[in-house]
Amino acid sequence: MKWDTLEEEPCSLARTVAVIGDRWSLLILRECFLRKRRFEAFQSSLGITRHLLAERLKKLVRFGVLRRIPYQESPKRYEYILTQKGLDLYPIIMSIVHWGNIHMVDSRGRPMLHQHKNCGHMFDPVMVCSECGEPLSAKAVHVHPGPGARQTSPVHAMAADDPKAKAKTES
Amino acid sequence: MKWDTLEEEPCSLARTVAVIGDRWSLLILRECFLRKRRFEAFQSSLGITRHLLAERLKKLVRFGVLRRIPYQESPKRYEYILTQKGLDLYPIIMSIVHWGNIHMVDSRGRPMLHQHKNCGHMFDPVMVCSECGEPLSAKAVHVHPGPGARQTSPVHAMAADDPKAKAKTES
DNA sequence: GCTTTAAAGTTCTATTTTAGAACTGTCAAT
């Protein structure tokens, strides 16, 4: 698969993976949510190569997740801050952290604890149904094709406008 | 960074990224949640190379996310099913899909819709506080070091038992 | 009996990505 076409696939998971589904982007975003903003700060706390960091930051800016903003003139210096689109990644980050807390911690326990300012308590994130408020599980969800669904063919066969593509993948 | 040590870092996000943070794993897991179980089914619907698919399935089995189970004898054939640890990835998958639904869909609309069997409604996933039930946002959360937190040094400087490592990274 | 088909991989080379280190340009501070 060509990864530069992943973002055009008729699948919201695939399109999001085009943005965050590589080895470094989620770690960079973790730093963003921990209020890091600058190139040197990212580089030194992650140990990412400068080359890759520059590339990933460009990609995140291109996708509108980060904004590159000058924080001083002469020499012109920039910092990277989360846009609203970037802030909206918070549930993804938190659900990843929570899964790690449950399934990947060692005997020392959790590296981080989270406190909800609204209620004051230490908490875990819980994913619930927007309609009834009950916690969600895979088995309680039924999936339907939406208006943007592909017709029949699998992802990788869609590119060419080959009239036989559909028949071929169904054989 | 060596990616085979990522899973030992004192960060639940990094440890989870060690499991799902590559280009294919999340797409494979999407298929798992859509009830796909077999090698050929994964391969043909994703277009992943057979080599990579075999590697990724091994990795997911090694991490306890999938279990490899024989479904027939002679010739012995196996299928891959989600463990409880794997099923617990559902909030991650759903939050990724939801972000894509909000920020990455084209004019045709969502590729998939989700119906909650419990209440019958089409829904979106919402992440709430386990203690007060309110929806979460990054700005309403305060982060504290937990019992498994690293002491002071950044990730990449922790490996060697070099007594100067700590001082060096603080300079 | 011989050939084809299916499933679940394995093996091979070519291409792309990433790692690791050094280098650049602009300015402020010493």
Added chain:
DNA sequence: ATTGACAGTTCTAAAATAGAACTTTAAAGC
């Protein structure tokens, strides 16, 4: 005049991925 901070860029070597062909076991069709 030199050093250092910051935000990158440029290079080569190593690793990962793509793409295709090959393997094994056994059932099905002729």
